[in-house]
Amino acid sequence: MSQLQYSEFATEILSNIKNQQVGLAESEPSIDRTLGYLTAAEKVIGENPNERILITVASKNSLKLPALGEKIRPAILKERFSYVCLRKFYNCINNADIYLTPEERINFFALITWIEKTKDGDLSEILHYSRTPILWKKTACEAGSCLGAECEHFSTCHFQKAKKNAENSNLLLVLHNLFLQDMQMDFAILPHSEKIVFDNAHALPLKSQKTFGxxxxxxxxxxxxxxxxxxxxxxxxxxxxxxxxxxxxxxxxxxxxxxxxxxxxxxxxxxxxxxxxxxxxxxxxxxxxxxxxxxxxxxxxxxxxxxxxxxxxxxxxxxxxxxxxxxxxxxxxxxxxxxxxxxxxxxxxxxxxxxISISAKWKALYSNLKSAFFTSETISINGRFDYFVSRLALYGKNMKSKIFSGDAGIEVFAAEFLPKPSEEKFSEELTKTLCEIISKNTTNTLIFTDMASISKLQAEIKKDEALQSKTCFFQGVDGNFFNLIGFFQKESGNVLIGTSDELKFLEEMELPENSLIVIARLPFPDLKEPVISRRMEILKEQGKNGFTLITMPETSFTLRSAYSAISRSGKKQTLLLLDSRIISELYGAKIQSLFPNFKTLSHRVFSTGFFDKP
Structure with missing residues (x-):
């Protein structure tokens, strides 16, 4: 990231906050957005320490704050259910035979050691909710069971400390989930903030839909x-x-x-x-x-x-x-x-x-704000923010948008030689091509396709002794995709095959250098998904084109998110798209323009020099 790029990004946010605007800014992975909005926040708060700026982020990995200026009173607040309840914790210690099952007592030993070391009491440091949901509930802070100031542990309660720090802060960092819960409860959870920065803003539409449901x-x-x-x-x-x-x-x-x-x-x-x-x-x-x-x-x-x-x-x-x-x-x-x-x-x-629509809740928010700044690597499509703006009801606002370009990023190829997915020969030719990729690629290969293709590919590999020498992990056969990621990353040359639904995990993966990421078909949204299906019906009733207004934007966001996640590694990587409609169909031109380093891949090049490493 150049100093100029970082400075321009910070200046854009500062201008947005001072001019009380709605801002949209997209940046390449090479631009440090976190440093940009924290620098802008420091300047605003430095001039008025009584201002509070709220920053919301998508994942717990982003819930971190560096050392800041002396006028900054920073705080991080998580969902109440994330914090350990000391009263319930000591109940479990003192009355284990009443509160814990024999299996839970074994797992509880880890909490006893952890409780002495934890700084903020976040149970996710020691437990996985999906694996131990009942033990989590038995030890977590919950509103209904909280004694408040009457509790003997009130002065050392991690949640109460975090809540007090949040109330006294002028820079507050929270997860999207907590912010959206606050919106759902008519802003009854978080301390009042009139200036908000939404990082990883591309995640907000879907998270809003889930949270408001x-x-x-x-x-x-x-x-x-x-x-x-x-x-x-x-x-x-x-x-x-x-x-x-x-x-x-x-x-x-x-x-x-x-x-x-x-x-x-x-x-x-x-x-x-x-x-x-x-x-x-x-x-x-x-x-x-x-x-x-x-x-x-x-x-x-x-x-x-x-x-x-x-x-x-x-x-x-x-x-x-x-x-x-x-x-x-x-x-x-x-x-x-x-x-x-x-x-x-x-x-x-x-x-x-x-x-069906999340716009009403978002409209209610804007009337309470002085400024809102939405930023991400992927909130525009072909240089336009229209789809994101419509989803979050930003039309008619005092709005300013900008795209910050960074490094050129990874190479993207689209194969022109396969039949269209609707053609009879596609399945057979796709399996043959995937076998060739697995056979010839000497680095790690990550393949996203459909379950039927996964089954056919596995059957073909079993027939071919040369392919059997490759270490391949299949979603659904060897485990769920998330759990297989660690095995895939361990050694060079490993292959991981999953469905297109798992593209979302690219944002959390550490890809080995020179990985080849293959997407077999365009990741069109599932039109049988109930909310999308209803939105398409409404557009049809209005005489509008659902493919243009929903299918293409959703597909573009999925591909852009995948591209950004791959680029974020900072290593040399290659993205290969095997859907020939990107070349043959009129809408393919819009897909091509999503990627700065887009190239068409012929069968001749694929069969000869594509797998040669420089």
Whole structure:
């Protein structure tokens, strides 16, 4: 990154904040955006230390602040559920036989060592929520079970310290998820900020859609019940509720099998749609609530405030499950898309609802701001910000946009010699080409294709002794894609094959130098995905072109994000696109212009010199 690029980027943000504008800035990976917006924030706060600037980022890896000027009062705030609750932690130590299962006691030993060393009490330093969700809930800070100033650990509470620091800060750093939860709760979580910088802004539309939606599955109840197994008074009723919940999920799964659909969109009462009633489960949940609340009152009367508050958190969980269940079965909000996802395991059946548009929430935000600055490596398409602007309802704002170009980046090739994916010979020719790539490429190869192609490729490799000498990892066969990344990175020449859905993991990967990344087909969005499907229907009703207004922008963002993630390694890498429509179709020109180093790859070059390393 040149000093000029960095200086221009910082100046752009400074101008945006001082002039109270909405700013959009895209930069290449070589430009240090973090340093740019922190430099601008330092200057603004230096002139007025009572100003607060809020910065939101996409991942925990970005929740870091360097040493800053003496007038800066920096703070980092995470979701409350991220922090350990010391009261609950010591409850587990002092009453392990009541609060912990034998297996949890083994895992808990790691927390005992960690608690003495941790600086901010973030449970993710020691636990993985996806692997130990119940132990996490048993030790995490939750609003319903918090004693506040009455807690004996209040003065040393990590969350209370972080919250106080945030309230006293003039530079606050948070994750997108926490900021969006604050928006969802009408700005009741975070301290008031009128000047905001959104880094990694490309992630905001999808994260907003997920956060503003609702999702319910069986483990929402089971995990809450297991967390509260310490009290036997509700054990029988909780078991009945679990049984009825699972029975309901099995009924939904059976309906899914009858209509031969794993994903079912609906827009009327779910009972009317399926003939399934949640009444028995709702009655059971009401009975469970009565027992929990009665037990809570008994604990209050006995002055066992901690147990009483734990009961209140449990009742809050049950109320939310009951409320969400009613919401899904009513399906009465026309601003949402409702759907069921029904895999083969009934425990994993989910009820889902997400907003068709996220613009209303974002519009409500802008009226409370003096300035907002959105920055990322990928928020424009072919030099225009229109799609991002429309998704976040930025039209009509005092807006300024700019693109900061950096280094030229990686080489991008598109093969012109394969049939189109719609043609009969495509599958066979694609498998043959992928086998040739695996055979000839001596460095690491990362392939993104569809599940059918993965199966065919694996079958071909089993037939070919030369290919069997290659170390190949297949998503779905050898494990999930995320867990296979570490094995892929260990040795040069390894091959990892996954679906196009896993392109998102490129942002988190450390690619070995000279890796070849292959994308077999253009990553068009799944038009059966319920929210996108509904948005396409609305455009059709309006006489507008969904391919131009949704399909192409979404595809372009996916490819740009992949390109930026690969470029971010700072190493020599190559991106190979095997979809010949990039060359043959009219819209292909727009795909080509996404990449500064785009080249067409002929079969002659592919077969002769493409794999020769300089």
């Amino acid at each position: 609702k999702h319910l599955y069986f483990y929402a109840l089971r995990n809450s019940v297991k967390q509260n197994a310490w009290c036997k008074k509700w054990e029988a009723q909780a078991a009945e509720s679990e049984k009825l919940f699972l029975s309901l999920m099995k009924e939904i799964q059976s309906y899914s099998q009858n209509v031969k659909k794993r994903k079912i969109t609906y827009n009327q009462s779910l009972s009317a749609e399926t003939g399934i009633s949640p009444e028995a489960l709702q009655n059971s949940l009401r009975n469970l609530l009565e027992i929990i609340e009665r037990t809570s009152s008994e604990f209050y009367a006995q002055n066992e405030i901690g147990k009483a508050k734990d009961c209140m958190q449990f009742s809050s969980d049950i109320r939310k499950i009951s409320s969400d269940l009613a919401f899904f079965f009513a399906a009465s909000n026309s601003e949402f898309v409702y759907w069921l996802e029904c895999p083969s395991n009934p425990h994993q059946v989910t009820l889902n609802a997400e907003p």
